[in-house]
Amino acid sequence: MVDIEIEIDGKVVHGYSGETVISIADREGIDIPRFCYHKKLSVAANCRMCLVDIEGNPNPQPACSTQSSFGMKVHTKNEKAKTAQKAVMEFLLINHPLDCPICDQGGECELQDVAMEFGSDISRFTEGKRIVDDKEIGALIQTDMTRCIHCTRCVRFGAEVAGIVEMGATGRSEDLKIEPFLSEGIQSELSGNMIDVCPVGALTSKPFRYGVRSWQMNSIQTIARHDLVGSNIFTQTHESKVKRVVARDNENINETWISDRDRFSYQGLNSDNRILIPKIKIKGEWQDTSWDDALDFAANGIKKHAKEGSQIGTLASKNATLEELYLLQKFTRGLGSDNLDYRLDAANPSNAKVLESNISLTELETIDHALIVNSYLRLEQPMINHRIRKATLNGASVSTINAKAFDFNYRISHSVLTSPQNTVATLSGVLKALLDKNSQTLPDYLNSVSVHQTHIDIANALLNAEHPVVVLGEHVNGNKCSDQVATLVSEIAKASEAKTLNASLTGNAHSAERVNFKPENGKNALQILSSDFTAFVLFDVYPTFDCIDSENAIEHLSHDDAFVVAMNSFDDESVLNCANVILPIASFYETSGTHINVDNIAQSYSASVKSAGESKPGWKVIKVLADLLNLQGFDFTDSSQIADKALSLTPNTSEIEVPISNSKMPNITTVWQYTPYASDVVVRHASSLQQTRIGQISEASVCKATAKLLELSEGDLYKGVPVNINESVAEGCVFVHTHLPRQC
Amino acid sequence: MINKIKKIFKDFGLSEIRAGMKITGKQLTNDKITVQFPEERTPISPRFRGLLALRRYPNGEERCIACKLCEAVCPANAITIESEMRDDGTRRATKYDIDLFKCIFCGFCEESCPVDAIVGTHIFDYAFETREGSIIDKEGLLEVGDKHEKAISKARQADSKYR
16 A cells, blocks of 8 residues: 655654645654645645645645655755744734733634744734624534634635535635625534534634633543434533533544534533432422432332333433333333333334344445435434435435435435325335336235336436445334335345435434343333323433424323333423433433444543533432332342343344335325434434524425415414425425424 | 948939830830831831732723633732633733732732733732622722822832933
């Protein structure tokens, strides 16, 4: 691989032909100052800070855009290079304000560091400095454009990574300004990364503004739990509060980027709505109490109300940690019940085989065709969508089978609009087209399926591709035929030799699958919530948002004979109504735990801050409750012991065949999707995210024909969500995209 | 023998008492060096570092911008600052506490301050009656600054050519 040898500062180093001098220097640990160069962005070479002396060149050359060649001799620290760097620094500081003490970037500023090392002690500049008006660009990013040094990293980030050209350079010379093209502000779901790439204090975090200084905080390595990627992050804490979240490099998982959801959700932790003290309900009145009393109350209640273990139903959030899910299933099964589930939002939580993901995140970049089924991937899984976007930049094509034509940040070559009730037929059509092309025999259920031209187009695209992938997204969860859809997706993948990626298992669902947090013979989430069980255990469940049929769920949870133990981190009215005891548990970043991501990588993390108030880590609460009920096998002293035990389990893989049939579905169905900033309880409490354009989305899209059938007109409320009539939605369904609680 | 005779003359001639009285006599007419504190005070260098104070600009706006450099540099961890964005968008301290039990009057805070907000005054005789009294908050510091602004700016003026 190594094919050239160059000399930097007298040291012989190796590189690849065509590699830039700066990337070789970075690898060898030779420091070259830079502002516009970023390893993940294209080379702009407009800041000129990385000027180095290359023997044979009369003038200093920028190291970021100079390609190395055999025998090149580079000096980064000789007189010529130093003079050039010092001169550039002086030019940059002509217009940059020198009020570092009030700048939020102060202490972690690249310009400050480089000025200390390469700058001059005194300024020769006595003329007036340039002042640039600030632009309001949304609730997440604070601008201070006078500080901008025109490195254009944010502009290139928008164009190359986020895929939405939002920032741009307007004007020339002294009038050059970096500003958003639209007055609506930044709308990307990855916009927070602009804060990270900005080398100066021009773009800083708005929720973090003027709070603490960088040197006051501790950085703790941890994992973001909102999606199935498990992005690596640092939580930066001060006085036991998470003050900021920044990205941590991990080439195999999140590269150097994180989504806004991962970056700003920490605000939810400091919300006023946290439950801080254990509560018990006596004669319909809530009372604050001590942990001992609350645990006794919970244990006695379970003993009394669930004389038979099978009368217990346990439901957990899909964002719980591996440890919590493991202990909770052990707890429930220890009591003699198999009624447990995490798939609260599934319309059909069947025991059928879960579609497996057999493509790694890095492999996603090398695909040449992606078929996205039932997913608004850009908002659901921003980091996975980013990898697919990278593939499209290398020539990959993408086709979709969705209920609505979504706004992706790459071109869609074939798009089929299909309502949930027609998804099985559409996928069957694609499968039939594939099998026809392969001249394979058709299974019986495909005989009567009609194949449209678009199905053939998609089949051709899949067959012509060398490395295709089929992605199944979140919308399938609300589909009554989800098992059939998953089966067809896996058949399509088989017929086209494509890899599969199951993006419908969000949050930490892979952990739940690993510890078998679903019934084998018992009742599933839907059945539990329509049963007359006498005891329920809810783990961080908020029925109004989480359950697919929330009204029915609340009704069954709050019937008179039911004893409900709720372990929650946030206050919630529906929980207050139905629970008998609430045990406050630690939220994200407050507990140690493990997240299993889509690549089956288990990432463990420790707590970043102490849990709020008197709340305790969930695994400790479950363990003590189990001890009080005399259950065996809970003698753990550390969450890592639980993780080791849980990771040694192998998930049950069901071999149930799912027959493809024309199941009866209503004529008009609803696809309910939460905005990414309403996907779990922590992010729902993150106030800044709620103020963004994505956070504010709330519309029920419906096409004209369906609107007529439903007698809806523009602006009406459909299940509490304003109706928007447009033709980008499949006939026969209403696509609800909202941050409001689900109504059935 | 001769020495003995000399000693007798010296002793009986009261020579040592006379020498002592000579000094006493001289000092009787000299200026006194004892200072009658607190009615009288010794002169103080403009660089003297006494009780700390926060200053304001002439228009009444507080100087402190809550950059927290003094907090960072304080070797005794005597300073605690909390900051936020004021409604007009400027960076301001919501809390600025100095624990005078911890403060060692090293003057690093004054050195580090980019806006000359925190300064050492010439006050060295102060007392507090409660334990909590040792913590002086932002209002207290500003009050000291307002009261002694004249002396503070005079001292800065006097020292300006060496800064």
